[in-house]
Amino acid sequence: MSGIEGRLSHYVTRRTLLKTMGAGALALSTSGLAEACGLGSVKGTSTNNTKKIVIGYVSPQTGEAAGFAAGDNYVIDGIRAASAYRNGFKAGGKGYDVQIVVKDSQSNPNRASQVAQELVNSGVDLVLCASTPEVTNPVADFCEANGVPCVATIVPWEAWYFGRGAKPGSAFNYTTMFFFGLAEFAGCFVPMWDRMNTNKLVAEMYPNDADGGAFRANFPGLISKAGYRSLDGGAYADGTSDYSGMISKFKDGGAELFSNVPLPPDFNTFWKQAAVAGWKPKLATVAKVLLFPADVTSLDTLVNNIATDCWWSPYHPYKSSLTGQSAKDLADGFEKKSGQQWLQSLGSIHSLFEIAHAALTAVSDPHDRKAVAVQLKSLKYTGISGPLDWTAGPVPGVAIQQPVGVQWKKGSKWPWSMYVVDNSLNKDVPLNGTLTPTNG
Amino acid sequence: MAWLNAVVQGILLGGLYALFACGLSLLFGVMRVVNLAHGDFAVLAAYLGLAVITGLHVPLLWSTLAVAPLFAVVGYLVQRLIIQRSLEVSPLTTLLVTFGLSVVLQNAMLEGFSANSHSLPSGWLAAGSFRLTPQLSIGHFSLIVFAAAVVVIVSLQLFLSRARLGRQIRATADDAEAASIAGTDVRHVFGIAAAIAFATVALAGLAFGGYSSFDPGAGTQRLIFAFEAVVIGGVGSLWGTLLGGVVLGVSQALGAQVDSGFGVLAGHLVFLAVLAIRPRGLLPGRVT
Numbered sequence: 058m059s060g061i062e063g064r065l066s067h068y069v070t071r072r073t074l075l076k077t078m079g080a081g082a083l084a085l086s087t088s089g090l091a092e093a094c095g096l097g098s099v100k101g102t103s104t105n106n107t108k109k110i111v112i113g114y115v116s117p118q119t120g121e122a123a124g125f126a127a128g129d130n131y132v133i134d135g136i137r138a139a140s141a142y143r144n145g146f147k148a149g150g151k152g153y154d155v156q157i158v159v160k161d162s163q164s165n166p167n168r169a170s171q172v173a174q175e176l177v178n179s180g181v182d183l184v185l186c187a188s189t190p191e192v193t194n195p196v197a198d199f200c201e202a203n204g205v206p207c208v209a210t211i212v213p214w215e216a217w218y219f220g221r222g223a224k225p226g227s228a229f230n231y232t233t234m235f236f237f238g239l240a241e242f243a244g245c246f247v248p249m250w251d252r253m254n255t256n257k258l259v260a261e262m263y264p265n266d267a268d269g270g271a272f273r274a275n276f277p278g279l280i281s282k283a284g285y286r287s288l289d290g291g292a293y294a295d296g297t298s299d300y301s302g303m304i305s306k307f308k309d310g311g312a313e314l315f316s317n318v319p320l321p322p323d324f325n326t327f328w329k330q331a332a333v334a335g336w337k338p339k340l341a342t343v344a345k346v347l348l349f350p351a352d353v354t355s356l357d358t359l360v361n362n363i364a365t366d367c368w369w370s371p372y373h374p375y376k377s378s379l380t381g382q383s384a385k386d387l388a389d390g391f392e393k394k395s396g397q398q399w400l401q402s403l404g405s406i407h408s409l410f411e412i413a414h415a416a417l418t419a420v421s422d423p424h425d426r427k428a429v430a431v432q433l434k435s436l437k438y439t440g441i442s443g444p445l446d447w448t449a450g451p452v453p454g455v456a457i458q459q460p461v462g463v464q465w466k467k468g469s470k471w472p473w474s475m476y477v478v479d480n481s482l483n484k485d486v487p488l489n490g491t492l493t494p495t496n497g
Numbered sequence: 498m499a500w501l502n503a504v505v506q507g508i509l510l511g512g513l514y515a516l517f518a519c520g521l522s523l524l525f526g527v528m529r530v531v532n533l534a535h536g537d538f539a540v541l542a543a544y545l546g547l548a549v550i551t552g553l554h555v556p557l558l559w560s561t562l563a564v565a566p567l568f569a570v571v572g573y574l575v576q577r578l579i580i581q582r583s584l585e586v587s588p589l590t591t592l593l594v595t596f597g598l599s600v601v602l603q604n605a606m607l608e609g610f611s612a613n614s615h616s617l618p619s620g621w622l623a624a625g626s627f628r629l630t631p632q633l634s635i636g637h638f639s640l641i642v643f644a645a646a647v648v649v650i651v652s653l654q655l656f657l658s659r660a661r662l663g664r665q666i667r668a669t670a671d672d673a674e675a676a677s678i679a680g681t682d683v684r685h686v687f688g689i690a691a692a693i694a695f696a697t698v699a700l701a702g703l704a705f706g707g708y709s710s711f712d713p714g715a716g717t718q719r720l721i722f723a724f725e726a727v728v729i730g731g732v733g734s735l736w737g738t739l740l741g742g743v744v745l746g747v748s749q750a751l752g753a754q755v756d757s758g759f760g761v762l763a764g765h766l767v768f769l770a771v772l773a774i775r776p777r778g779l780l781p782g783r784v785t
Binding site: 119294305325330335 | 499502503506507510611614615616618620623624625626628631632634635636637638639708709710712718746749750753754755756757758760761
């Protein structure tokens with residue numbers, strides 16, 4: 058079992074254990090009855106009618122996407138210690154104890170679906186999930202099908218929305234999310250490209266998977282409005298070990314800008330081979346990789362001045378709606394406690410629990426799943442991720458964050474640090490670095 | 498020029514495949530053992546390499562000096578304690594035993610090292626290259642791996658044909674019973690062959706770890722390339738394995754030159770074509 062679950066058991070006191078067992082026995086007996094009568098689950102109503110709210114959380118704590126979840130333990134410990142969670146939620150004039158159940162998707166969509174099922178069957182009131190479509194989509198799908206409210210983050214909204222079969226104009230009833238999408242990727246990268254003196258030809262490394270497909274279908278159109286042309290490297294398979302063909306295509310085509318959305322190990326292989334082949338784009342703006350310090354260290358100096366998107370950092374002037382701590386406090390606390398460098402997902406995961414608090418305390422009965430879902434879809438609040446508004450999203454159930462452009466440069470405290478070099482989309486975030494060509 | 502580059506990069510990649518495949522080829526050639534845990538042992542070597550590199554702060558190249566001998570010992574023990582016993586039952590049993598080993602190793606690594614992927618830090622080797630023309634560069638790391646593959650295969654071939662122990666291994670491979678009558682300790686000789694094979698597996702694991710990245714499940718994915726290299730080259734021939742690796746690497750690189758999604762598939766197609774047209778491989782050897 059993962060460490061986080063071990064830690065969970067540590068938090069279960071004798072009192073809550075007895076309560077949980079009681080609730081478990083109750084849930085067991087009612088579900089047994091329902092099954093005996095051939096009823097199955099009844100949508101929209103929680104089987105949990107106790108004085109306790111249970112919140113499930115799913116993220117990829119191990120596996121290839123584990124970098125996203127490196128701060129989970131710290132954030133969830135902080136949430137559990139926050140007075141709102143420690144003292145319980147107040148909703149409809151009643152007090153409720155709050156329990157957080159953490160599950161690991163192991164970066165595997167099948168496993169994500171399985172743990173979502175475990176959570177739903179155990180009668181959770183709300184499911185939170187984060188990081189990559191491989192986690193958020195199966196979890197959200199399962200919640201939608203079983204009528205359990207769900208909030209997702211760190212997934213491009215198109216991958217979450219269209220990737221789950223939604224059509225423009227349609228809406229999900231129980232599942233919501235906040236993050237950003239392709240328009241914001243383009244909105245973040247294009248101003249940086251504009252500041253480089255290039256031939257406006259963008260080399261595109263998009264794999265043959267969900268994210269790659271979304272970028273291939275939409276990104277060329279978005280950037281052509283700003284006068285940029287695309288050079289597609291081809292839909293390679295994830296896990297390819299030789300990129301010489303793609304690199305020579307980029308080189309022969311004379312592309313001076315680079316955009317991608319690969320798996321981290323593939324970018325590692327590609328970028329080493331590009332350096333060997335001497336392909337040096339003036340500015341590399343990467344998506345999905347180099348978001349976190351763990352990806353950065355294995356490439357070492359090759360990472361210098363690669364740009365990427367940043368949706369949360371200690372430089373964001375935002376405060377937690379739960380604890381009042383600033384973004385900087387949260388990041389500093391993580392560095393102090395873990396001895397590791399801060400990462401962007403800290404803010405997003407913290408916000409998931411802010412949202413859970415906001416929605417579950419705004420309804421008269423937190424076990425009323427329909428009411429909670431309605432609340433989530435009309436929520437408007439400001440927390441550690443800045444202002445989030447579900448009424449203004451591109452589609453129902455989606456709130457948009459505005460990322461800023463950052464570059465990895467040599468740091469003082471850590472070997473490599475992120476510096477904010479472009480804030481075209483979000484002027485709240487001050488610049489603290491100068492945009493420099495990846496290859497001068 | 499792009500096509501020439503594809504061929505050159507393919508040959509270099511082929512060196513990696515050949516290095517990876519030669520342990521498989523040797524074990525099959527000598528003992529008729531198909532080691533299905535071959536890829537998983539390579540991944541285990543990469544994890545050991547990572548521990549040595551980060552623990553002792555030595556460069557990747559030096560870590561081979563620690564990992565390869567250690568793996569030779571592991572190989573001898575695995576052969577004597579596990580494979581030899583199954584060998585005495587039936588060839589099918591060895592297949593099942595190595596398959597079981599593969600499953601056990603993968604899950605043990607998953608438990609011990611988690612599913613996170615790693616890459617071996619290769620320092621200046623990672624990006625260094627010889628720029629021959631603007632279109633054609635040869636990476637230092639790929640070149641070292643290719644050279645290692647050639648050196649390993651040439652010295653193995655020399656060892657088997659010239660050295661006393663090598664001749665003993667060949668004699669045992671040809672007729673274990675006769676060799677045993679002539680006073681050869683067959684089990685010990687098989688153990689030595691396995692030790693050599695495992696040392697090459699360790700080198701291949703480290704090479705793969707520096708070339709891209711690895712996780713506990715990576716071995717099984719890559720085992721297919723080793724099999725293809727062995728079969729294309731000709732079962733039981735080390736020269737064939739080198740040629741097979743290169744043919745596979747070049748077909749993949751040329752395929753990817755046509756279309757990025759076509760690389761791996763092109764390798765499989767060439768493999769199938771060789772199986773259909775020359776089922777014994779390009780350089781069918783006598784045993785070893």
